[in-house]
Amino acid sequence: MSARGTDPTGVASDDGVETIADELLDQALAERRALVQLCLYALDRASSGVVERIEEGLSSIGVVAVRADGERFDPSQHEAGGTVPTDDVSLLGFVAETEVPGFCDRGRVLRAPIVTVYTAR
Numbered sequence: 001m002s003a004r005g006t007d008p009t010g011v012a013s014d015d016g017v018e019t020i021a022d023e024l025l026d027q028a029l030a031e032r033r034a035l036v037q038l039c040l041y042a043l044d045r046a047s048s049g050v051v052e053r054i055e056e057g058l059s060s061i062g063v064v065a066v067r068a069d070g071e072r073f074d075p076s077q078h079e080a081g082g083t084v085p086t087d088d089v090s091l092l093g094f095v096a097e098t099e100v101p102g103f104c105d106r107g108r109v110l111r112a113p114i115v116t117v118y119t120a121r
Contacts, residue, residue: 066102
């Protein structure tokens with residue numbers, strides 16, 4: 001009869017190691033998600049110098065700020081926070097400014113940017 005973690009020939013099995021590795025990976029990924037969310041929370045409440053430093057740190061691990069200034073407003077990618085009237089028809093439907101930056105984690109949207117959109121006067 002074989003002991004737990006060994007095959008019938010008495011050689012140690014890799015199943016236990018793979019299970020532990022999978023659990024550690026799952027834990028590390030969950031902790032990373034929690035830390036990124038905590039950083040986004042702090043970022044919303046920080047002064048400009050701290051904001052820049054947090055954004056640099058997040059960027060170094062693949063979490064990048066999204067500012068949509070000058071882009072065409074897309075409700076699937078942006079959240080409208082307000083509007084600003086304009087007489088310039090070429091600006092209609094474009095983002096005037098980003099009120100709150102969004103964030104993507106290696107292409108996956110964590111939070112859409114909140115933007116102000118040009119509308120007709």
